[in-house]
Amino acid sequence: MSLVTPAASNQCWRSGFDIQADSFNLVSHSAMNLTEQMTQMAKQAKAASRELAKLTTREKNECLLAMADALEQKSTALKEANALDGEVAANLGLSSAMLDRLKLDDKRIAAMAKGLREVAALPDPVGRTLDERVRPNGLKLQKISTPIGVVVIIYESRPNVTADAASLCFKSGNATILRGGREAMHSNQTIAKTMIEAGKKALAHFPEHAIQVVPVADREAIPALLSLTQYIDLCMPRGGEGLIRAVAECSKVPVIKHYKGVCHVFVDADADLKMAEAIAMNAKVQRPAVCNAMETLLVDKTIAAQFLPVVGQRLSEKRVELRADSDAEAILKCSMHNTKSAIKRATEQDWFTEYNDYILNVRVVDGVRQAIDHINYYGSAHSDSIVTKNEAHAKQFLNEVDSATVYWNASTRFTDGGEFGMGAEIGISTDKIGARGPMGLNELTSYKWIGIGSGQIRS
Secondary structure, three states: OOOOOOHHHHHHHHHHHOOOOOOOOOOOHHHHHHHHHHHHHHHHHHHHHHHHOOOOHHHHHHHHHHHHHHHHHOHHHHHHHHHHHHHHHHHOOOOHHHHHHHOOOHHHHHHHHHHHHHHHHOOOOOOOEEEEEEOOOOOEEEEEEEEOOEEEEEOOOOOHHHHHHHHHHHHOOOEEEEEOOHHHHHHHHHHHHHHHHHHHHHOOOOOHHHEEEOOOOOOOHHHHHOOOOOOOOEEEEEOOHHHHHHHHHHOOOOEOOEOOOOEEEEEOOOOOHHHHHHHHHHHHHOOOOOOOOEEEEEEEOOOHHHHHHHHHHHHHHOOOEEEEOHHHHHHHHHHOOOOOOOEEEOOOHHHHOOOOOOEEEEEEEOHHHHHHHHHHHHOOOOEEEEEOOOHHHHHHHHHHOOOOEEEEOOOHHHOOOOOOOOOOOOEEEOOOOOOOEEEOOHHHEEEEEEEEOOOOOOO
């Protein structure tokens, strides 16, 4: 087996990951070894997926609970590994928001363990009867949920994704191969090792290759892995736009895109301005580096002069840089003195940008129609919110904004599997085919039809 070599795939991969021009044209001895290594991992995952499908719900839950306990018990080792990653990330020049996203502390380790216990408490998604019918000839048909098989998850920074993704895939009967960023390699490896060791202690026939982390930082490992269609059933990339585009364009296996989060909050003319202020602040500054954080604030022109100075001052106190259209810029610069943040004119590209940082676009719009048009044009179909007391405006917004999750009088920060009562999540799908929005256990299953007859033959 060789690495992917088509010129188009080579180009798209370079644009997403800055690989040297001859990465795929020079199949060196080390590259061949890398391909063999990825093939071995994929084969092991496929075999493990067959064993996983045999586990009972009780066995899976016992393993997950043991894994949760182990993460808490091994917190010191996890933090030590994370400290090594912090040094790597600092040397890479990551922003403060991204460094925060990478950090593991006692609270986040406890949250990972809590997520595993929540997954264990959820109903088993495998074996559900999704549809049932009896044909006129007496043939009984059942549509039954089944595991997908082998799932590759490619992601950046946040090491909690390792535990979340592994637990969800395990409970839904899927073997998973995880490939995090090099800035989190020590953390990811330690989390996976802790979970696997706990699973083996809890269950004698635990399929240890059900959870694997790609052990190398080589970028060439990803196209090598995603060419193995005979072993891998699905890929889900989570991260920046470059990563997701590169994976989607170069993968030979199906991809569910967890695309960038260019999320909006629209403050309508009939909004409760105190509520709008609280929602806007929560959506932007609680955790600016996550995909459901607000990147653009839209404000109706009739209340802009009243609302923008207030929310602008609060954003300034958090040192949020504001990139505004001409109308918003005029209001903000006129009303905000001794500001701690820069106020700049927004460019066309800014409206499309997911900053994952303390930067916010601000635009004054002429009513709900213009707000909807802006979101549908510049947004990424992730999460968008309207703040209003006007039910007609709210219903128009909810019906016409074409995003995976749309809110009325609530922060975009709720787009999360845990907040939706789904336990941990695998990510937020912005696709329309298949899963959309937070992907939990049920979204990680496929199905098959079972036919039960009594000798029927087709005439």
